[in-house]
Amino acid sequence: MKGVSFTLAPGFSALLGPNGAGKSTLFALLTRLFTAPGADIQIAGHDLNKTPRKALAALGVVFQQSTLDLDLTVRQNLKYFAALHGLRGADAAARIDAALDRLDIADRAGEKVRKLNGGHRRRTEIARVLLHDPQVLLLDEPTVGLDAASRAAITHYVHALAQDGMTVLWATHLTDEIEEDDYLLILHQGEFIAEGRTGDVAVERSLKEHFLSVTGGDTP
Amino acid sequence: MSWMPALVAIVSREGLRFVHQRERFIAALVRPLVWLLVFAAGFRAALGLSITPPYQTYITYETYIVPGLCCMVLLFNGMQSSLSLVYDREMGSMRLLLTSPLPRWWLLTCKLIGSSLISIAQVYTFLLVAALFGITLPAEGYLLGFPALLLAGLMLGALGLALSSIIKQLENFAGVMNFVIFPMFFLSSALYPLWKMAESSRLLHDICAANPFTHAVELIRFALYGELNLVAFGWTLLATVVFGAAALCGYDPARGMMRSRS
Numbered sequence: 001m002k003g004v005s006f007t008l009a010p011g012f013s014a015l016l017g018p019n020g021a022g023k024s025t026l027f028a029l030l031t032r033l034f035t036a037p038g039a040d041i042q043i044a045g046h047d048l049n050k051t052p053r054k055a056l057a058a059l060g061v062v063f064q065q066s067t068l069d070l071d072l073t074v075r076q077n078l079k080y081f082a083a084l085h086g087l088r089g090a091d092a093a094a095r096i097d098a099a100l101d102r103l104d105i106a107d108r109a110g111e112k113v114r115k116l117n118g119g120h121r122r123r124t125e126i127a128r129v130l131l132h133d134p135q136v137l138l139l140d141e142p143t144v145g146l147d148a149a150s151r152a153a154i155t156h157y158v159h160a161l162a163q164d165g166m167t168v169l170w171a172t173h174l175t176d177e178i179e180e181d182d183y184l185l186i187l188h189q190g191e192f193i194a195e196g197r198t199g200d201v202a203v204e205r206s207l208k209e210h211f212l213s214v215t216g217g218d219t220p
Numbered sequence: 221m222s223w224m225p226a227l228v229a230i231v232s233r234e235g236l237r238f239v240h241q242r243e244r245f246i247a248a249l250v251r252p253l254v255w256l257l258v259f260a261a262g263f264r265a266a267l268g269l270s271i272t273p274p275y276q277t278y279i280t281y282e283t284y285i286v287p288g289l290c291c292m293v294l295l296f297n298g299m300q301s302s303l304s305l306v307y308d309r310e311m312g313s314m315r316l317l318l319t320s321p322l323p324r325w326w327l328l329t330c331k332l333i334g335s336s337l338i339s340i341a342q343v344y345t346f347l348l349v350a351a352l353f354g355i356t357l358p359a360e361g362y363l364l365g366f367p368a369l370l371l372a373g374l375m376l377g378a379l380g381l382a383l384s385s386i387i388k389q390l391e392n393f394a395g396v397m398n399f400v401i402f403p404m405f406f407l408s409s410a411l412y413p414l415w416k417m418a419e420s421s422r423l424l425h426d427i428c429a430a431n432p433f434t435h436a437v438e439l440i441r442f443a444l445y446g447e448l449n450l451v452a453f454g455w456t457l458l459a460t461v462v463f464g465a466a467a468l469c470g471y472d473p474a475r476g477m478m479r480s481r482s
Contacts (some may be wrong), residue, residue, distance in 0.1 A: 031319050035473045057321035067312035070234070071240045083229030083329075084320040086221035156421070 288410025385470025
């Protein structure tokens with residue numbers, strides 16, 4: 001990572017980069033899985049180094065690899081997460097019901113995660129990450145391994161969350177997940193090479209063509 | 221923010237995972253039983269034991285090794301649960317823990333308490349089976365042994381956690397068996413009293429006496445007979461603190477293992 005600096009406003013921001021561009025490293029730094037000297041990170045006004053717990057409380061993360069417990073039910077997974085954020089009892093139960101409703105998976109609440117397909121597992125993870133009302137949502141390639149329909153549904157859903165005022169950072173290497181009005185950051189070899197409204201970054205050609213030409217890659 | 225829900229949730233999750241892994245439970249039970257019913261039976265003839273505290277009478281070799289085997293259950297479980305955190309699918313759940321806004325030391329402590337309680341459930345099952353074969357303890361020992369088992373469980377779990385974060389070469393369980401579990405177990409008072417060890421080698425005796433596992437075994441041995449071995453308690457507590465601090469240091473985001481594995 002070299003001189004990477006950015007500020008996100010509420011709304012949908014896409015972090016676009018080819019594999020190996022440094023997206024996962026950036027996510028690990030943002031979620032304090034590790035820290036780097038000289039890294040200055042503020043989340044919802046809280047310094048991640050000085051007041052990490054306040055910063056983490058404002059943050060919701062969906063990692064690239066699933067962190068669900070396959071042998072537990074959907075509801076048990078959500079209850080566990082709620083407890084890790086200090087929520088329990090009727091309050092936690094009400095939040096869980098609301099989140100399951102919002103993601104249209106209330107009817108799966110009693111099923112073991114192992115029985116769910118990839119799309120429903122992802123939805124469960126997104127429902128879970130909303131339980132503590134985070135102000136900032138980070139998603140690291142959340143559509144990896146999903147079929148086209150689930151991918152579109154999840155992408156659409158998170159855009160809707162952003163429209164409701166949440167700050168979303170969505171990492172991906174797939175240009176079709178990004179909309180015209182999204183804020184776009186293109187990461188290449190540990191550096192930002194483009195930043196701005198998607199429609200303004202890729203003006204005369206499609207985002208996909210633009211992305212391929214600036215990163216010199218051949219992956220779509 | 222309330223801290224207690226996390227403790228309850230982490231402990232009950234360990235419990236649920238345990239219920240789902242019956243093979244692991246049976247393996248954990250068979251191991252000490254083989255030692256008790258096969259190894260100890262064969263050794264009984266070879267090894268005479270004189271009266272030594274906390275025993276007040278001559279005891280059979282089977283009776284002698286019961287506390288050591290309890291500790292063996294704790295040792296295997298402590299290593300297994302801590303290492304599974306890092307090496308297999310548990311990586312995801314560790315990320316979940318570490319991005320919780322609760323203090324890390326508290327989260328790791330909850331994890332250790334959870335895995336220790338599961339280990340202790342296995343120890344009691346082992347003691348029950350041993351009793352069915354006629355190898356019993358004083359009645360109050362079953363109750364008084366609990367705090368000692370808990371402390372020893374925390375110590376060994378913390379050691380596993382520290383190892384999982386610090387030593388990157390121990391990529392599989394076989395490595396841990398060879399370089400941690402076997403030396404710790406055999407170079408201790410689990411299988412033979414220290415004075416017996418001293419008869420054959422002074423050096424071996426000194427190594428055994430310095431091994432924290434020996435102190436954990438002795439703490440449990442005395443507790444199972446209703447006595448508190450203060451020296452063993454002190455060393456076990458100290459080792460728990462040291463291993464715990466090492467684990468916390470290993471999971472410190474500024475230097476920790478997540479850097480290489482994320």
